[in-house]
Amino acid sequence: MNWDVVKGNWSQLKGQVQSEWGKLTDDEVAQAEGDKDKLVGLIQEKYGYAKDEAEQKLDAFFKKAS
Structure with missing residues (x-):
């Protein structure tokens, strides 16, 4: 999911x-x-994740959410 879309739909996604x-x-x-x-x-x-691990988990979450 594009991060502009995430920001635009933040109230629904939070x-x-x-x-x-x-x-x-x-x-x-x-x-x-x-x-x-x-x-x-x-x-x-x-959660104590490294930056790249946190980014990967976040990206995977929003791909799944879209």
Whole structure:
């Protein structure tokens, strides 16, 4: 999924993100506003993933969600 589309549909997608990565708070997900770098950083911080691993998981999630 294109990240411009993710940003445009963020209000619909943030619930799915919260379900997938339950360690992220509602506030953190809302503040990310569909920004890939912010989401990758949050996932890295909460789950201990390397940056490339977090990016891969995020990309795979949004491919599945589209």
